[in-house]
Amino acid sequence: MSPNLRSLLSMRLLMRRFILRSLRPVLPILFLLAFALPLLLHIFIPEADHGSVAIAQSPPSQQEIRGVWMTSNDLDILRDRTKMQGAINQLKQLNFNTIYPVVWNAGYALYPSTVTQQSGIQPFVYKGYEGQDMLADLITQAHAQGLLVIPWFEFGFMAPPSSELATQRAAWLTQRRDGSQTSISDAGEVVWLNPFRPEVQKFITDLVLEIVTQYDVDGIQFDDHTSLPNDFGYDPYTIALYTRETKKAPPPNPLDQAWMRWRANKITAFMVQLNQAVKAKKPKAIFSLSPNYYDFAYKMHLQDWLGWLRKNIVDELVVQVYRPNLESFQEQIVRPEIQEAQQKIPTGIGILTGLRNKPVSMSLIQAQTQAARDRGLGVAFFYYESLWDTSPESAPERQAGFQALFVNPAVRSAI
Structure with missing residues (x-):
């Protein structure tokens, strides 16, 4: 070197x-x-999106539900044109936007129904005092004021045992294991149409399509009675159907999980078909549902409405939360299934404004309504007459109370 x-x-x-x-x-x-x-x-530097990073989505923009049910207790208003016009005007002034008028109650159609007349189960026709079609009159007046009209199939598969529907179509009814056919509901003693029978499904479908096609409605609503009490389904037809499909007899315990799921799934399948039939006739019709809270709906009445929501057949949800105080009300409106619904569709809470023998104070109505709205939920009140006609406060006081709740309009439109 x-x-x-x-x-x-x-x-x-x-x-x-x-x-x-x-x-x-x-x-x-x-x-x-x-x-x-x-x-x-x-x-500090956002990671590039390569399709594998989950990003939380904000709830879709939704129109606030401000509704009221018009029940059979409101027939005097529905049948009187002048009273109806006054009711519509009042609801418009108080910034409501949706009316749910009853059209199926106690085994009878509350409109001129060709389906029930041809079936021979309705020997009379509900009309207004001037002979007018009550439903058509309501729709015309409500639409003129910008309110939606979504007819309500209140009784679903339920009917009084004395109705022509029950007596003339006895084969359509289901039963308990001991053979009994009636149960006690808020409407009194009732029987239940078998939701698994094709004839029953066709009858309900024909009624619904009659409404959707013959009237300028904005949708159709079903409630907690589009269901079946969990101890029903032991009629010969259903036993044979279950045995054929499962290769075994229905269990004696009505709360057996597989037996409950099979029956709930059958009701779900029918609702899917019903939704498809409605949408085929009127694609923009709102398919509305007003059930009880989910645990009760499924366990007690085989109504798997959360499954319906996930199958995308529900366009609007109004969960009935009729509670006597604010605390129990608030416990119900924070349930996860309600939060899930809010991410997809307009969602509201049904609030009791009073019964004829059980008035509800305006202060409680306001507190419950505000609690729901604070969570981004709409509201619907049960029922029209109890808004201010049968109440502990005077009608002007009640109307002022609703005006304070809904200061500004909230316009809704069909989907």
């Missing part, structure tokens, strides 16, 4: 030793920065 080259190498070695001695005090800091820098970059 030449002297010059040896001298050059020695100089480089000396320089390297000098650099290492100089850096030795700060080496721990450099190592720390080496580990911390990637973490800091991850925190």
Whole structure:
């Protein structure tokens, strides 16, 4: 090795030793920065989207539900054109936007129904005092004021045992394991149409399509009675159907999970078909549902409405939360299934404004309504007459109370 080259190498070695001695005090800091820098970059610089990162979605923009049910207790208003016009005007002034008029109650259609007349189960026709079609009159007046009209199939598969529907179509009824056919509901003693029979499904479908096609409605609503009490389904037809499909007899315990699921799934399948039939006739019709809270609906009445929601057959949900105080009301409106519904469709809470023998104070109505609205939920009140005609406060006081709740209009339109 030449002297010059040896001298050059020695100089480089000396320089390297000098650099290492100089850096030795700060080496721990450099190592720390080496580990911390990637973490800091991850925190402060957004990661590029390569299709594998889940991003939370905000709820869709929804129109607030401000509705009221018109029940059979409101027939005097429905049948009197002048009273009807006054009711519509009042609801418009108080910034309501939706009316749910009853059209199926106690085994009878509350409109001139060709379906029920041809079936021979309705010997009379509900008409207004001037002979008018009550439903057509309501729709005309409500639409003129910009309110939606979504007729309500209140009784679903339920009927009084004395109705022509029950007496003339006895084969359509289902029963318990002991052979009994009636149960006690809010409407009194009732029987239940068998939701698994094709004849029953066709009858309900024909009624619904009659409404959708013959009237300028904005949708159709079903409630907690589009269901079946969990101890029903032991009629010969259903037993044979279950045995054929599962190769075993229905269990004696009506709460058997597989037996409950089979019956609930059958009701779900019918509702899917009903939704398809409605949409085929009127694609923009709102397919509305007003059930009880989910645990009760499924366990007690085989109504798997959360499954219906996930199958995308529900366009609007109004969960009935009729509670006597604010605390129990608030417990119900925070349930996860309600939050899930809010992410997809207009969602509201049904609030009791009073019964003829059980008035509800305006202060409680306001507190429950505000609690629902604070969570981004709409509201619907049960029922029209109890808004201010049968109440502990005067009608002007009640109307002022609703005006304070809905200061500004909330316009709704069909989907």
